[in-house]
Amino acid sequence: MSKTILVTGATSGFGKAIATLFAQHGYNVCITGRRKERLEQLKTELENNFGIAVTTLQFDIRNRQEVEDAISLLQQKIDRIDILVNNAGLAAGLSSIEDGDVDDWETMIDTNVKGLLYITRQVAPLMKAQGSGHIVNIGSTAGKLVYKNGNVYCATKFAVDALTQSMRIDLLPYGIKVTAINPGMAETEFSLVRFKGDEQRAKSIYNDVQPLTANDIAGVVYYCATLPPHVCVNDLTLTCLNQANGIYTVKDSEKAAIQK
Known part of the structure; x- marks a missing residue:
């Protein structure tokens, strides 16, 4: 019997790569997002390429009623959800706390924390009823170590880390796995969103480094989701080789200088 994975924020970046990799391995896929055209395009690609x-x-995952209506509709179409990947998330702005944009703060809190809670609240009871399931929360190195001007974004990812730990305890009696995947620097649309379409500033983040890719993260999620039933990866943090953590980064040119 084919398994089903639900991926939030699947129209780009990590979410799209995760949905694609699981489809490639025969999973039926539920993809969510705000952009209808992108959802339909990805649906066509996955169905045509992988059958x-x-x-x-x-x-919009920030809208509680929309989330509840969507999962209610989904239950009419599928029998079960084997894996939930809480991927939808973003950063908005990069400024000191006294200069922060309150609208940006609310967007990050509503998406990264409340959105994750809304959809987990709808899916976890389904997994409990079926006696199995796996919830994967996409966190960040920003949820392990705070960086300058990261304030509210880091706070939301610290919240994801705490929620993941709590979920693991709450859902353990029902055979539901809970995993946190915490990527470091990765080149997706993340920085473009953070800097509100400023392509030059977004690209500058990755100058002289080889960042992680969306496919790297998808591969890690797939690994964690396909381990034997008795094995659960609780918490996994990964960075590119240029990073030691969310703060300390060495450029490729600096590495060359050190080697000399």
Whole structure:
């Protein structure tokens, strides 16, 4: 029997790569996002390339009612959800706390924390009823170590870390795995969103480094989700070789200088 994975924020970056990799391995896929055109395009690609079933759910994860309506509709179409990947998330702005944009703060809190809670609240009871499941929360190195001007974004990712630990305890009696994947620097649309479309500033983040890719993260999620039933990766942090953590980074040119 084919398994089903639900991936939030699947129209780009990590989410799209995760949905694609699991489809490649025969999973039926439910993809969510706000951009209908991108959802439909990805649905067509995955079904044509891999012969699996794709269900699209267009909604804003910040809107509690939309989340509840979407999962209610999904239950009419599929029998079970084996894996939930809470991937939808973003950073908005990069400024000191006294200069921060309150609208940016609310967007990050509503997406990264409340959105994760809204959809987990709808899916976890389904997994409990079926006696199995796996929830994967995409965190960040920013949820392990705070960096300058990261304040509210870091706070939301620290919240994801705490929620993941709590979920693991709450859902353990029901055979539900809970895993946190915490990537460091990765080249996706993340910085473009953070800097509100400023391509030059977004690209500058990755100058002279080889960052992680969306496919790297997808591969790690797939590994964690396909371990034997008795094995659960609780918490996994990964960075590119240029990073030691969310703060300390060495450029490629600096590495060359050190080697000389």
